[in-house]
Structures are given as structure tokens and as C-alpha cells.
Amino acid sequence: MSAKKIIIEPVTRVEGHGKVTILLDEQQQVTQARLHIVEFRGFERFIQGRPYWEIPVLVQRLCGICPVSHHLAAAKAMDGIIGVDQLTPTAEKMRRLMHYGQMFQSHALHFFHLCSPDLLFGFDADVAIRNVVGVARKHPELAVQGVMMRKYGQEIIKATAGKKIHGTGAIPGGINKNLSIAERDELLKDIDQMIEWSRAALKIAKDYTFEHLEELKDFGSFESNHVSLVRKDGAMDLYHGDLRAITADGETIFDHLDYQDYFKYIAEEVRPWSYMKFPFIKSIGPEDGWYRVGPLSRINACDFIDTPEAEEARKEFMAVTDGKPNNLTMAYHWTRMIEELHSAEKIRDLLNDPDLQGTDLVVKGERREESVGLIEAPRGTLFHHYKVDENDQVTMANLIVSTTNNNTPMNLAVEGVARKYLSGTEITEGLLNHVEVAIRAYDPCLSCATHALGKMPLEIELRDAEGELLDRKAR
Numbered sequence: 001m002s003a004k005k006i007i008i009e010p011v012t013r014v015e016g017h018g019k020v021t022i023l024l025d026e027q028q029q030v031t032q033a034r035l036h037i038v039e040f041r042g043f044e045r046f047i048q049g050r051p052y053w054e055i056p057v058l059v060q061r062l063c064g065i066c067p068v069s070h071h072l073a074a075a076k077a078m079d080g081i082i083g084v085d086q087l088t089p090t091a092e093k094m095r096r097l098m099h100y101g102q103m104f105q106s107h108a109l110h111f112f113h114l115c116s117p118d119l120l121f122g123f124d125a126d127v128a129i130r131n132v133v134g135v136a137r138k139h140p141e142l143a144v145q146g147v148m149m150r151k152y153g154q155e156i157i158k159a160t161a162g163k164k165i166h167g168t169g170a171i172p173g174g175i176n177k178n179l180s181i182a183e184r185d186e187l188l189k190d191i192d193q194m195i196e197w198s199r200a201a202l203k204i205a206k207d208y209t210f211e212h213l214e215e216l217k218d219f220g221s222f223e224s225n226h227v228s229l230v231r232k233d234g235a236m237d238l239y240h241g242d243l244r245a246i247t248a249d250g251e252t253i254f255d256h257l258d259y260q261d262y263f264k265y266i267a268e269e270v271r272p273w274s275y276m277k278f279p280f281i282k283s284i285g286p287e288d289g290w291y292r293v294g295p296l297s298r299i300n301a302c303d304f305i306d307t308p309e310a311e312e313a314r315k316e317f318m319a320v321t322d323g324k325p326n327n328l329t330m331a332y333h334w335t336r337m338i339e340e341l342h343s344a345e346k347i348r349d350l351l352n353d354p355d356l357q358g359t360d361l362v363v364k365g366e367r368r369e370e371s372v373g374l375i376e377a378p379r380g381t382l383f384h385h386y387k388v389d390e391n392d393q394v395t396m397a398n399l400i401v402s403t404t405n406n407n408t409p410m411n412l413a414v415e416g417v418a419r420k421y422l423s424g425t426e427i428t429e430g431l432l433n434h435v436e437v438a439i440r441a442y443d444p445c446l447s448c449a450t451h452a453l454g455k456m457p458l459e460i461e462l463r464d465a466e467g468e469l470l471d472r473k474a475r
Contacts, residue, residue, distance in 0.1 A: 008432055020435055022418045033415035035274070035407075035439065044397045052081050052388045056170055059384070059399070065109070065445055067166050068102035068157055069377035069402075072239075073384040075170035077373030080260070081388050083365025084173045090358030091174035096239045097350045098160035098169060099375065103238060104194070104343040105153025106378035107295075107336050110443045111201060112146025115333060118437050119208050124430040145197045149340075152187075152194050156347060159183045174362035181357065188351050195309075195344045202313060202337040209334045213320075216330045218420065220413035220438035223248030223327050225281065225290070226297035227266075227405065229376050232256070234303030238339070238376040244301050245281060245291065250325050253281060259374040262383060268400065278407050279400055290408035293380025294442065295335035300325040307349070310342035329413050332441045377402045379443050403444040413438040 009019035023032040047058055056075040060067035072095060079087070087095070117130045120139060129138065136143035154164040159179060161167025169175050209216065225248065229241035243262060245253035254265055268277040269286050280289035291297070299318070305311040317334060320326060350356065373384040380402030387396040403410075417438040421431055 030419045033418040073373045073375045078172035080371025088360045089355040100343045101156025107340045108149035179356040198341040205337040228298040228301045236302035293405040299335040307345035
């Protein structure tokens with residue numbers, strides 16, 4: 001069958017590079033839509049042969065946006081390699097503070113800089129204003145808040161990891177510094193303001209969802225399974241916990257699974273049109289066993305949140321679906337801001353904890369050959385799995401990053417929006433952005449999933465069934 005093809009390359013206002021292809025039949029109906037990850041990532045091979053203690057610093061070079069997540073996931077895995085199952089209180093809490101600083105800055109970056117232009121101006125707004133510069137001109141107070149919130153999160157990272165980007169704070173078995181009184185007091189000065197701004201950002205996301213609830217139900221939304229870490233008591237825990245998987249109706253698939261055994265329950269398959277893998281739950285199979293991760297899944301899967309304001313926000317969110325999982329794709333923004341408020345609350349609590357000034361930083365145990373480290377990164381559950389030989393060299397590494405876990409859902413969202421909004425023979429900026437809005441809801445970090453070199457300009461072509469060029473746009 002002959003088909004027309006639209007190519008969107010690269011997808012904009014996301015971290016990293018990807019493209020979308022949309023095929024139309026002779027009646028201008030979408031027959032296929034795919035998100036292609038066109039970068040290549042080779043970190044699983046790069047690090048083979050390196051000594052295990054280098055890995056927490058080495059693997060975070062995957063990304064400049066969420067290096068802390070890789071730093072901590074790898075550090076947790078290396079804790080296992082040296083036989084450590086429990087850190088000292090100071091080490092545990094310093095790592096948590098680092099992690100919540102990362103969540104806070106990353107969520108602020110995505111909400112204010114990448115997705116807020118769509119929410120504030122509309123998906124079809126003029127591209128000249130539908131960007132962060134447009135936000136700064138029309139809503140200067142929001143632009144300032146976004147910059148200052150991200151800055152604050154990065155200062156947390158600097159104080160705990162040594163640098164704002166690609167720090168060295170977490171080491172196998174613990175950390176290499178505590179938090180000084182001066183550092184603590186400097187960070188405490190602004191925490192109340194950060195909480196206030198987090199409340200305001202949450203209100204923007206919540207109000208937008210309520211105001212557009214009916215139309216968003218048909219905007220790249222679908223029922224799905226959800227996977228996340230939960231604490232032993234069922235609370236949301238962004239740093240550590242057991243794996244939980246639920247269905248679209250909230251039924252349990254597996255619960256309190258020791259993530260050291262994740263590979264017994266989760267598998268990955270490859271497809272020829274993307275460098276990114278497609279994970280699925282083994283007991284269900286590749287066709288229906290795919291799942292979502294990230295803020296939406298974490299809020300859906302947990303029983304409660306252990307900070308008061310975020311818990312009230314969670315209850316309000318879950319009330320929309322009478323306590324059942326909410327499968328609205330655009331609700332990622334609402335849940336992301338619930339986590340932003342939760343992170344600010346946790347930062348406040350940790351800064352007031354005297355354990356952060358402790359001096360017992362590192363522990364050691366009995367050496368092991370294999371270990372897994374998991375963490376809830378801003379974009380979802382992050383898996384780091386390593387084997388290390390008797391010479392202390394890494395022999396195997398498997399990384400399932402958050403965006404990889406969301407690969408199938410992102411493809412389904414792209415196809416759903418393309419089928420609904422494709423306008424036929426004319427490529428419009430509105431169509432282009434509607435498709436990208438669906439992808440941006442997941443806050444994908446394609447740099448984490450893959451890597452490439454060089455410039456990648458945006459070029460979109462539409463050809464007829466005979467291959468004749470009908471329309472072309474570039475920027």
C-alpha cells in the first residue's frame with residue numbers, strides 16, 4: 001500500500017534528540033505514527049573494564065540535566081558490590097538531600113522552561129511566543145520563579161555533591177562530605193520561598209487540568225500499567241523502596257518486589273526503528289505488559305505521601321478518578337508539581353536534621369560480584385545493574401533509564417494525537433506542536449537513553465503516495 005510520510009526531526013523542547021514519522025494512506029488517514037530515538041548510547045560498553053569505584057562519577061556523563069539520578073543509582077549499586085546494605089544516617093540523608101535537590105531543579109526546569117509555554121499560550125499559539133522567551137515577556141514573575149527554583153535545587157546539589165553538574169559526593173558505601181552549618185543556614189534562608197512558589201506552580205498545573213479536563217481525556221491518553229518504587233509502608237519514596245506494579249484499574253501485578261530481582265519480572269525487547277529498548281512485565285508479555293513510570297505512575301501507585309501538603313494535593317488529584325489510577329497523559333504535569341512541593345517539604349525537613357552534620361560517612365561490607373541500584377529519577381524509575389570481577393573491573397552493565405521505560409507509552413501518545421489532529425496535505429505548526437506536546441508530557445530525557453554528535457536541524461517533509469514532495473518546512 002502506498003503511503004505519505006511526515007517526518008518531524010528533531011522533537012523540540014525536550015532533553016536530547018528524537019524524531020517522529022507519521023504515515024498516511026490515500027484517504028489522508030494516519031496508519032502509523034512512531035517516535036524514533038535517533039541517537040546512539042554506548043555507556044553499557046564504555047564502562048566495561050573500568051574499576052567499580054569510578055562508575056558513580058563516570059555514568060552520570062550520560063546527561064547534564066539529571067546526572068544526580070545516575071550518580072545515585074550507580075552509587076547504590078556499588079554499595080551492593082562492596083557488601084553494604086545500610087548506610088550511616090548521615091550518608092543516607094545527605095544522598096536523599098542531593099536527590100530531592102535534583103528532583104526540585106529538574107521539575108522546575110521542565111515545568112517553567114519546556115512545557116509552560118503550551119499551558120499558558122495554547123498548543124496553537126504563534127511559535128514566536130510559545131517558548132521560554134515568550135513566557136519571560138508575558139509572565140515575567142513566572143520566568144523569575146522558574147529560574148530561581150532551578151537555581152535553588154542546583155545549590156542543594158552543589159552543597160551535597162561538590163558541584164552543580166557531575167558531582168562526586170556519593171561513593172561506594174556512603175558519601176565524601178557532610179553538610180556544614182554555614183551551608184545549611186544559607187539553604188534554609190530560601191526554603192520557605194521555594195515552598196510558596198511550589199504551591200503556586202502546583203495550582204497552575206491543577207487549574208489547567210481541571211479547565212481542560214474533557215478535551216485532555218482524548219489527548220494522547222490511554223489505560224496503562226504503572227510501575228514505581230514504594231516504601232515498606234506503601235508511601236511514595238523517591239530515593240529507595242521496593243518495586244510495585246499496578247494495572248490501569250489499580251489491581252496489583254506485583255508488590256514489594258526486591259529490585260535486586262527486577263530482571264525476573266521485567267524484560268526488554270528491541271525494534272529496528274529505534275535505538276531505545278521497549279521494556280515490559282514478563283508475566284503479561286510484550287504486547288500488553290508495557291507500563292508507564294514517572295510522576296503520574298508514582299502518584300497512582302503509592303498509598304500516601306509522607307509530607308502534609310503534598311499528601312493533601314495527592315488526595316485532591318486521586319479524587320478526580322474516585323481513588324482509581326488516573327491515566328490522563330497530560331496529568332503528568334499536575335503530578336510533577338505535586339512532587340515539586342513534596343521535594344521542597346523534604347528538603348526543609350532534611351536541612352533541619354542534625355544528622356547532616358555527622359562525621360560517620362562510609363561503611364564497608366563483604367565483597368559481591370553483582371548488584372542492582374534503583375532510584376526514582378525525575379522522569380521515572382531508573383535501573384542500574386552491574387557485574388564486577390575479582391580484579392574490581394566492571395564486566396557487565398545494563399541501564400534501563402526512565403525514558404526507556406516510557407518508550408511504548410510515548411509512541412502510543414504520538415499515534416493517538418496524530419490520528420486526532422493530522423490535518424491532511426498541509427503541515428501546520430499546530431500539528432507539529434500537538435504531537436510534541438504529547439511527548440513533552442513525559443519530560444523525556446533522550447540524552448539519557450542515547451547519544452549522538454553534530455547538529456540536528458528541524459526538517460518536516462510531506463510526500464504523496466508516489467513520493468512527490470507536497471510540502472516542506474525547516475527551521
